[in-house]
Amino acid sequence: MANEQPEELRGFSFDLDSTAPHAHGQRLGKLSLEGRKGINTPHYFALSSRGCVPHLTQDMAGDHTSITGIYTALEDCK
Amino acid sequence: MPVGEGQSRLRRFIALQDRSWLVLGPRRHPPVPARAANTNVSIAIQTAVGFSTLETDDYVEAVQELSPDIVLGLADYEYSKTPGVKRLEKMGDRTLEWTQAMLKGLEENTDRVPRVAFFAPILPIEAGQQSFYLETLTSELADRIAGWTIYDSASVDAVPAKMQHLPRLALTNVRGPHDVLDQVSLGIDAFVLAFIGSATDRGLAFTFNFPPSKSSEDGRRLELGINLWTTTYATDLSRLLDDCACYTCTNHHRAFVRHLLDAKEMLAWVLLQIHNYHIMDAFFAGIRCSIRQGTFEHDRENFHQRFQEELPPSTGQGPR
Numbered sequence: 001m002a003n004e005q006p007e008e009l010r011g012f013s014f015d016l017d018s019t020a021p022h023a024h025g026q027r028l029g030k031l032s033l034e035g036r037k038g039i040n041t042p043h044y045f046a047l048s049s050r051g052c053v054p055h056l057t058q059d060m061a062g063d064h065t066s067i068t069g070i071y072t073a074l075e076d077c078k
Numbered sequence: 079m080p081v082g083e084g085q086s087r088l089r090r091f092i093a094l095q096d097r098s099w100l101v102l103g104p105r106r107h108p109p110v111p112a113r114a115a116n117t118n119v120s121i122a123i124q125t126a127v128g129f130s131t132l133e134t135d136d137y138v139e140a141v142q143e144l145s146p147d148i149v150l151g152l153a154d155y156e157y158s159k160t161p162g163v164k165r166l167e168k169m170g171d172r173t174l175e176w177t178q179a180m181l182k183g184l185e186e187n188t189d190r191v192p193r194v195a196f197f198a199p200i201l202p203i204e205a206g207q208q209s210f211y212l213e214t215l216t217s218e219l220a221d222r223i224a225g226w227t228i229y230d231s232a233s234v235d236a237v238p239a240k241m242q243h244l245p246r247l248a249l250t251n252v253r254g255p256h257d258v259l260d261q262v263s264l265g266i267d268a269f270v271l272a273f274i275g276s277a278t279d280r281g282l283a284f285t286f287n288f289p290p291s292k293s294s295e296d297g298r299r300l301e302l303g304i305n306l307w308t309t310t311y312a313t314d315l316s317r318l319l320d321d322c323a324c325y326t327c328t329n330h331h332r333a334f335v336r337h338l339l340d341a342k343e344m345l346a347w348v349l350l351q352i353h354n355y356h357i358m359d360a361f362f363a364g365i366r367c368s369i370r371q372g373t374f375e376h377d378r379e380n381f382h383q384r385f386q387e388e389l390p391p392s393t394g395q396g397p398r
Binding site for chain 2: 029035048062063078
């Protein structure tokens with residue numbers, strides 16, 4: 001189950017909220033990882049170009065958005 | 079780039095805050111259709127210096143160097159190409175082989191870096207066509223899969239029953255907020271959304287909220303956004319969106335953003351991006367609240383009826 005990940009995963013877990021009603025497929029959850037801010041789902045990972053969300057510096061994104069995770073592509077880094 | 083013990087070179091290179099997650103996938107989203115086809119040992123990618131290939135070993139090595147929090151496994155999936163019959167047969171087998179190879183490679187060096195959360199792909203084909211791949215994952219590799227990557231919203235059905243509790247990250251075609259709501263309804267937990275940045279680049283500011291709080295005055299549907307290139311905004315001193323509390327709307331008005339776009343100033347897109355991400359943050363907070371209260375399906379239907387299907391067209395050029 002999600003709560004029994006091996007220790008090497010530094011506490012990565014995804015906990016589904018079983019109290020929220022489950023009609024159809026939508027569901028509430030929380031992504032957790034040691035050292036990172038928890039992410040309540042549904043949510044997004046900001047699309048980044050080589051780690052940079054276009055037009056935003058890291059401090060701007062931190063101050064003015066709730067971006068708590070970014071997606072970046074390896075092909076951009078090659 | 080020299081880093082301390084256990085630090086991620088990539089995180090340090092991009093100055094990512096400690097509290098932020100880093101998800102690494104093989105290709106951009108949406109990816110440029112690659113010129114070559116995938117082979118048995120590699121996927122076709124497009125790099126800054128041209129089309130190339132990515133093999134499992136290279137990907138594993140990159141993951142170990144860059145230490146993302148989540149890595150998306152390689153899928154034998156070619157964006158925007160419909161696979162033929164023979165291709166379909168290969169997709170599951172190749173993806174299984176690559177998944178097994180990646181997991182093995184990632185296990186081999188765990189004394190140096192903490193293990194990464196591996197998200198396995200659900201291929202954008204029918205469940206039956208990838209059944210061998212998925213059954214093998216379920217029976218042999220279940221404890222090493224931390225989540226799913228979904229490439230087509232219709233294939234959420236293919237997630238094996240015993241592994242439905244794992245998070246689903248969508249790299250699907252999402253054109254706007256209507257698609258987000260539909261995919262949340264299908265059970266997607268996390269999204270990578272290209273339409274946000276794309277709207278910002280086109281000079282559009284989002285004007286939607288969820289659950290929708292305003293009805294339209296004249297029976298016409300509400301706009302999802304406004305085009306800040308429109309010359310009638312030249313003297314409009316109102317916020318991009320009434321009662322929006324983002325930095326842009328608090329400190330500036332439509333006329334200023336329109337002027338910045340016209341003058342090709344970088345600040346135009348900075349202000350628009352802040353506003354649009356703020357709207358998206360509120361949108362997702364609204365989704366979570368609505369699910370918690372049990373009104374999501376009703377609110378989703380309401381949103382579909384009240385808002386236009388698409389963002390308005392843009393009349394200007396992007397940042398350059």
